[in-house]
Amino acid sequence: MNEEQSVIKVGMADLNVGSHDHVIRTTGLGSCVGLTLYDPAKKLGGMAHVMLPSSEIAREGKLNIAKFADTAIPELLSRLLSLGAIRNRIVAKMAGGAQMFAFAGGNDTMRIGPRNVESCKRALEDLNIPLLAEDTGGSYGRTIEIACNTGLLYIRSVQKGIKEL
Amino acid sequence: MELFKNQKDFKMDVLKEVGNIGAGNAATALSQLLNKPIDMAVPKVQLLGFEEIAEKVGGAEELVYAVFLRVEGDAPGNLFFILAPDAARSLLSRVAGISEVSGEELSEMELSALNEIGNILAGSYLSSLADFTSLSMYPTVPALAMDMAGAILSYGLLQFGQMGDDALLIDTTFLEGQNEIEGQFFLIPDPESFPKIFKSLGVPFEDE
Known part of the structure; x- marks a missing residue:
């Protein structure tokens, strides 16, 4: 993957933005979704590591808005806009949302991956941001990074090697 | 996140004992499977x-074998039994007599054996915990996943994720x-x- 550019690391339930000479990376996505927003003209990119589908279930005092699909994506968008991105040029890509463990019965918690994916898509629709590509589902972990100079999203997994979106 | 307001150290010690009993029994079960003594480290209880x-197992990208069980009942939770790939291979060759554990990936048969070993160990961890707490x-x-x-x-971490950005982990390492x-x-x-765990053990747990 891209080592020559400076890497911005996004942790679990975290988000960050970068400009043309940055690579933004998050590691070990399982049921979490890594969502990227990108302005191709300004070469500005952002990434959120979404852990849970909706902030409605939050019982924490101080809400970490990067954790939930419905709050992380609007925040990522506004961070990107404040860097100078143009609203109607912004496009999205995402990866993750796997179901790492297959259980018979499979309650709602175990289906968290697909639910995270659905919530991210809904949030993008609400904000009218086109989803250009996705690599979601399956039963394997992913490490992803977006190269802000090209907008390409690289996805690495143990089973499938490196994939480019 | 502040999980315990009062007597924090004492409560952490109680949880350490919980880990000690669970993992101690699991180590005994493993020792019987291998017919060899197993050493166990003192459990670590940390809010991380x-x-x-x-990072506790070498970083988010580190390749591991993990048997995962969701614990249900009075005191629900998540239990993982985690092995590095090399350790998984040695364990298979010792316990299941599968000597040709070579190549990159384990076969269906090997994975199934590993899942069963994990099941036995996690089962003894949980049942001793249930006995100890009467829960x-x-x-x-x-x-199983690799x-x-x-x-x-x-x-x-999903359950803790609804409350904050860290989780309380009871971590026990064993060695052969x-x-x-x-x-x-x-x-x-x-x-x-x-x-529930504290109450069952007679540890005062106020409305924190």
Whole structure:
């Protein structure tokens, strides 16, 4: 993957933005979704590591808005806009949302991956941001990074090697 | 996140004992399977940030084998039995007599054996815990995965994720012989389970 550019690391339930000479990376996505927003003209990119589908279930005092699909994506968008991105040029890509463990019965918690994916898509629709590509589902972990100079999203997994979106 | 307001050290010690009893019984079960003595480290009980939990097994991208059981009953939680790939191979060759554990990936048969070993160990961990606390705790069917540690362990953090950005982890490492087999148990009780565990052990747990 891209080592020559400076890497911005996004942790679990975290988000960050970068400009043309940055690579933004998050590691070990399982049921979490890594969502990227990108302005191709300004070469500005952002990434959120979404852990849970909706902030409605939050019982924490101080809400970490990067954790939930419905709050992380609007925040990522506004961070990107404040860097100078143009609203109607912004496009999205995402990866993750796997179901790492297959259980018979499979309650709602175990289906968290697909639910995270659905919530991210809904949030993008609400904000009218086109989803250009996705690599979601399956039963394997992913490490992803977006190269802000090209907008390409690289996805690495143990089973499938490196994939480019 | 502040999980315990009063007598924090004492409560952490109680949880250490919980880990000690669970993992102690699991180590005994493993020792019987291998017919060899197993050493166990003193359990660590820590409130850790989500990122730090994956660091405990070498980082979010570290390849691990993990047997995962969701604990149900009075004090629900998540239990992981984690092995590095080399340790998984040694364990298979010792216990199941599968000597040709070569190549990159384990076969269906090997994976199934590993899942069963994990099931036996996790079962003895839980049943001793249930005896100790007189709480009903029963495991779901175990599931095995070989993947990035971060992707696997995030499943154990979903319940804590609704409350904050860190989780309480009861971590016990055990070793066999010349450290050929090193494994880890991670027990992450749901946040709601702590008052029940403490109450069952006679530890005062006020309305914190």
